[in-house]
Amino acid sequence: MKAAVWYDQKDVRIEERAVKEVKDYDVKVKVAWSGICGTDLHEYEIGPILLPKETPNAYTGETTPIVLGHEFSGIVEEIGKNVTEFKKGDRVVVNPVTTRGNHASEIDRYYEFYSLGLHTDGSFAEFVVTNTENVVRVPEELPLDKAALTEPLSVSAQAVKEGEVKDGDTVAIFGCGPIGLFAIVAAxxxxxxxxxAFDLSDERLEKAKQVGATHVLNTRNEDAVAYLKNRHPEGVDASFEVAGVKPTFDSAISVTKPKGNVVVIAIHARNFEFNPVQLMLSGVKLSSSLGYEHETFKKSLDILMNKEIDVSPIMTKKIELDNLVEEGFHSLSNDLSQAKILVKLSGEV
Incomplete structure (x- = not known):
């Protein structure tokens, strides 16, 4: 099968790759669409970060070269002999993360896990073979290109759950990249x-309005803390830090009310100094969110099915697998108008 394989930093090759064996409890999925994640981009530009280049992954025993990609939808092509829940032709999405299952679902992912596209071959390929427990059926009325957004939406939906957002709440989102936009959708x-919604890019802020933000502000022109304090002197109910830099981290704490929630979703590339007294004096609850529970993954399909939710502005471009590097990775690095780029495999909808 044709696949995009990571060999080294800035060395991703489109080449033929063997399809893995379908074991008794496995499902082989013919990939329709696969989204480019920020993780894929970072592994291309500065990796290996999570990829097991020299030491085999402790869970899978695999090392690079590995097929990238983990946000995808597709059609069941083949099932293992003990699979009863699915049949050939079913439309599905796949939760790429597998855990040991030794802890409660809300914390299990913080102990040990592996992911398609990072620790074993992923979805920038014609086929993916995975355990049936990770496969979720897609409703017939949901197009498969939109269904490919389930995984990144799940990251934000889990963070919104951690932030305890409920009916009538006020929410602040710092950073309007793809995960920030999905945080708006989930909120x-x-x-x-x-x-x-706050960002330095007018293009991203326009998308934020389109997907549900009620107020947007370019923080290049005005201070976010002063802007929000003028409207909500006691602070908002929850803030989400999705930019990954110290100024937005500090701002998220400053604009949140006592006992409100600040949730860090961004992966911070650099360390920074932080005075815990700032947190103590604010009275806010600071937490972080990584990944998602499988139940959150399934519920994200319901969000995509919601007729009051429009995620189409987040899907900014569709490209061929052969053009992954130039039109995918390079485009995301250089064009702030891009959000979620989908790679066409079979292209079925």
Whole structure:
């Protein structure tokens, strides 16, 4: 099969790759669409970060070269002999993360896990073979290109759950890249009444309005803390730090009310100094969110099915697998108008 294989930093090759064996409890999925994640981009530009280049992954025993990609939808092509829940032709999405299952679902992912596209071959390929427990059926009325957004939406939906967002809440989102945009979508689905979005890019802020932000502000022109304090002197109910830099981290704490929630979603590339007294004096609850529970993954399909939710502005471009590097990775690095780029495999909808 044709696949995009990571060999080294800035060395991703489109080549033929063997399809893995379908074991008794496995499902082989013919990939329709696969989204480019920030993780894929980072592994291309500065990796290996999570990829097991020299030491085999402790869970899978595999090392690079590995097929990238983990946000995808497709059609069941083949099932293992003990699989009863699915049949050939079923439309599905796949949760790429597998855990040991030794802890409660809300914390299990923090102990040990592996992921398609990072620790074993992923979805920038014609086929993916995975355990049936990770496969979720897609409703017939949901197009497969939109269904490919389930995984990144799940990351944000889990963070919104951690932030305890409920009907009528006020929410602040710092950073309007793809995960920030999905955080707006998830907050809207959770019932947030006012959603404030902050970024340095007018293009991204326009997308934020399109997907559900009630107020947007370019922080290049005006201070986010002063702007929000003028409207909500006691602070907002929840803030989400999705930019990954110290100024937005500090701002998220400053604009949140006592006992409100600040959730860090961004992967911070650099360390920074932080005075815990700032947190103590604010009275906010600071947490972080990584990945998602499988139940959150399944519920994200419901969000995508919600007729009041429009995620189409997040899908900014569709490309061929052969053009992954130039039109995918390079485009995301150089064009702030891009959000979620989908790679066409079979292209079925």
């Amino acid at each position: 809207k689905a959770a019932g947030a009444k006012e959603i404030y």
